[in-house]
Amino acid sequence: MKTNSNDSDSALIEKAKNGNEGAFNFLVNKYYPRVYASLFSFTKSKEDSEDLAQQTFIKVWQQIKSFRGDSAFFTWVYRIAINLAKNYVVSSSYKKQKLNTSIEYAEIDITSFENIESLLSHDESMREIERFINTMPESLKTAFTLRESEGKSYEEISIITSTPIGTVRSRIFRARESIVEFMQKELINNE
Amino acid sequence: MNNINEKLSAMYDGELSMEEIDDLLDIINEDPSLQEKLSMYGLISHASTDALNNVVTLKSNRKKSNRFLSNVWLSNSITAAASIALTLIFVNNVDLSRMGISSSYTDQISSAINSKEAKEVAFKSEENLADYVMKVINEPNFMNSKNSLDLKNVGFTKNTPKGDVYSKGNQNFQLRIEKNNFGLTQIKYWKHGNKMIYLIPLSDGRALTLYGNINLSTAVSISQSINS
Numbered sequence: 001m002k003t004n005s006n007d008s009d010s011a012l013i014e015k016a017k018n019g020n021e022g023a024f025n026f027l028v029n030k031y032y033p034r035v036y037a038s039l040f041s042f043t044k045s046k047e048d049s050e051d052l053a054q055q056t057f058i059k060v061w062q063q064i065k066s067f068r069g070d071s072a073f074f075t076w077v078y079r080i081a082i083n084l085a086k087n088y089v090v091s092s093s094y095k096k097q098k099l100n101t102s103i104e105y106a107e108i109d110i111t112s113f114e115n116i117e118s119l120l121s122h123d124e125s126m127r128e129i130e131r132f133i134n135t136m137p138e139s140l141k142t143a144f145t146l147r148e149s150e151g152k153s154y155e156e157i158s159i160i161t162s163t164p165i166g167t168v169r170s171r172i173f174r175a176r177e178s179i180v181e182f183m184q185k186e187l188i189n190n191e
Numbered sequence: 192m193n194n195i196n197e198k199l200s201a202m203y204d205g206e207l208s209m210e211e212i213d214d215l216l217d218i219i220n221e222d223p224s225l226q227e228k229l230s231m232y233g234l235i236s237h238a239s240t241d242a243l244n245n246v247v248t249l250k251s252n253r254k255k256s257n258r259f260l261s262n263v264w265l266s267n268s269i270t271a272a273a274s275i276a277l278t279l280i281f282v283n284n285v286d287l288s289r290m291g292i293s294s295s296y297t298d299q300i301s302s303a304i305n306s307k308e309a310k311e312v313a314f315k316s317e318e319n320l321a322d323y324v325m326k327v328i329n330e331p332n333f334m335n336s337k338n339s340l341d342l343k344n345v346g347f348t349k350n351t352p353k354g355d356v357y358s359k360g361n362q363n364f365q366l367r368i369e370k371n372n373f374g375l376t377q378i379k380y381w382k383h384g385n386k387m388i389y390l391i392p393l394s395d396g397r398a399l400t401l402y403g404n405i406n407l408s409t410a411v412s413i414s415q416s417i418n419s
Contacts, residue, residue: 008205011212022216029229030203034237075325082322129238147204148239149385154206173200180231 009073017065024064028057031074035081042085052088056081125187132182136175143168144175199225203232320373320390324381327367327388327402334365334402345409345416356403364403366413372398378414380407394418 009030015023035056039049059080067076133141142161146152154172158165198215201207207215219225326333335355342348347357347364356363375392389401389410399417401410 008203011205011209015212015216020216022220023212025226026202026216026219026229029226030233032230033234037237071330072325075322078325079322126238129235133239145239148236154201154204169201169206170197172204173197176200176232176235177196179235180228183231183234 010069013064013067013069013073016061017067024061027060027073031077032057034074035077038078038081039085042082043088048088052081052084055084059084128187129179129183132179132186133175136178140171140175140178143171147172195225196228199228200232203229320379323373323390323400324388327400334367334400340366340417342413342416345412347413362403362405362409364401364405366402367400368393368417369398369400372396378407378411380410 009027012023012026016027032053036049036053039052039056040046043049043052056077060077063080067073133144136144139161143157143163146157146160147154152160154165154168157163157168157172161168163171195215195218198207198211199219202212202215219229339349342357346359347362348359350356350358355365357366358364372392373390375390375398377392379390381388386403387401387405387407387410389399389405389407391399391401391410391414393399393414395418399414401413405413
């Protein structure tokens with residue numbers, strides 16, 4: 001069975017290993033929210049979570065050639081983030097250390113994540129999104145849930161729902177679009 | 192533009208060909224709005240599926256007077272069975288004194304857990320647990336346990352021929368037993384999508400993992416059945 005990130009990221013990971021910054025930035029954009037949220041749960045600090053998330057992706061960029069795909073990509077990224085968070089907790093000189101962090105190998109623009117971080121810092125926003133997903137039309141919700149929660153490929157969803165792959169792709173896209181629209185209208189603009 | 196957005200969604204899911212990926216990467220790199228949308232997709236994934244966002248440890252259910260227990264890893268002198276009882280107390284917000292645990296004893300625990308060493312041990316354990324939980328979620332075969340247990344006394348039967356899922360009505364779960372208990376002395380649980388992950392220390396020093404659509408009390412009943 002296709003897993004959520006093992007297979008789906010493999011092409012981008014290979015490109016990133018070969019120095020393709022665009023592919024790497026795609027992975028950063030994809031996983032930044034989850035990494036940030038994980039770090040925020042440890043630090044409870046927006047600023048420190050931002051710093052640690054940035055350091056995480058710098059390390060990922062520096063070490064991506066050593067990623068062998070034995071685990072899901074996010075699991076590997078998450079482990080790096082947690083190790084950094086551990087140092088954050090046990091090291092009283094964290095503030096001093098972070099000033100010395102080299103960023104010469106990666107240009108990660110964290111400013112574009114401002115809205116994301118704001119939403120992630122509010123549990124209620126996350127619950128609102130979950131609630132909205134439950135109100136979506138059944139066909140969209142089914143395709144979306146099979147993809148996001150079960151990690152099914154489009155082909156597998158096509159078989160399960162007896163629907164052409166093109167329709168599956170369209171439904172998942174429409175589900176995401178409606179959720180993004182909801183977030184922008186109800187959550188971000190109301191912040 | 193809608194076509195580009197739909198391709199972005201498909202690329203997010205790893206469903207584009209290498210050629211399409213190259214073309215789209217060039218477009219995304221030039222368009223901040225697409226980059227932001229990509230992050231929104233990441234946030235949606237997080238909101239809808241990510242266990243780490245939905246961590247529902249027992250800590251959050253404790254009342255303020257038990258706050259010192261927020262990082263507690265109870266003394267080995269407390270048996271696993273008693274720990275399960277304590278965990279249930281946390282959930283129900285019942286005062287510890289009603290379990291006959293003296294305040295001096297809880298003060299000792301408080302003092303112990305506030306030491307730097309204890310915090311480091313606790314954090315290390317949390318890290319190991321996080322890795323373990325990620326395995327449960329991300330590796331589909333991980334919960335395909337070789338353990339075969341008779342849980343008919345709590346109403347669950349094992350589905351065959353798949354053989355990995357125990358079910359009762361609309362409740363179902365997979366289980367796995369680890370030889371060590373990660374240093375756990377209380378139940379920990381997480382929510383992942385519509386499923387729960389329970390990590391339960393057993394009285395013989397092993398740990399039981401339950402992953403599926405069951406509630407806490409059922410998970411406790413199952414662990415008690417295995418303990419007995």
